[in-house]
Amino acid sequence: EVQLVESGGGSVQPGGSLRLSCVASELTFSSYVLGWFRQSPGKEREGVAAIDSTNWTRYTDSVKGRFFISRDNAKNTLYLQMDSLEPEDTATYHCAAGLPRGPRIQWVRSVLSQSAYSFWGQGTQVTVSS
Numbered sequence: 001e002v003q004l005v006e007s008g009g010g011s012v013q014p015g016g017s018l019r020l021s022c023v024a025s026e027l028t029f030s031s032y033v034l035g036w037f038r039q040s041p042g043k044e045r046e047g048v049a050a051i052d053s054t055n056w057t058r059y060t061d062s063v064k065g066r067f068f069i070s071r072d073n074a075k076n077t078l079y080l081q082m083d084s085l086e087p088e089d090t091a092t093y094h095c096a097a098g099l100p101r102g103p104r105i106q107w108v109r110s111v112l113s114q115s116a117y118s119f120w121g122q123g124t125q126v127t128v129s130s
Helices: 104-110
Strands: 003-007 010-012 018-025 033-039 046-051 057-059 067-072 077-082 091-098 124-128
Touching: 003 091, 018 033, 018 091, 018 124, 033 067, 033 077, 046 067, 046 077, 057 067
Parallel strands: 010 124
Antiparallel strands: 003 018, 018 077, 033 046, 033 091, 046 057, 067 077, 091 124
16 A cells, blocks of 8 residues: 655744655655645645656745655655745645556646645644744
């Protein structure tokens, strides 16, 4: 059974940093596109960042220059370094894994959409507040 387990969430003041981790098991980690999503109460789940097997990355506009996604295939681990955190970043953060389908030009357009992913973690809470 595929499992994705997030860690590293917590409470920080605005301007602070956190590093999230996601450890995967029972999948060929290096082949998967990996993503981070977040969801706050009353809002839809939002794609934050994604990384493919070549380390190509994509970010939603609101986190560009502040968040950095990376992966360590030897450790089956996905990371999200979050700097200059803002109260608007408060949410539950989920990692996700999916295999790219169809031509690259097609799936890169959907890489921040939930539909691109088959497996999900339970989430870790991030709270940014003074």
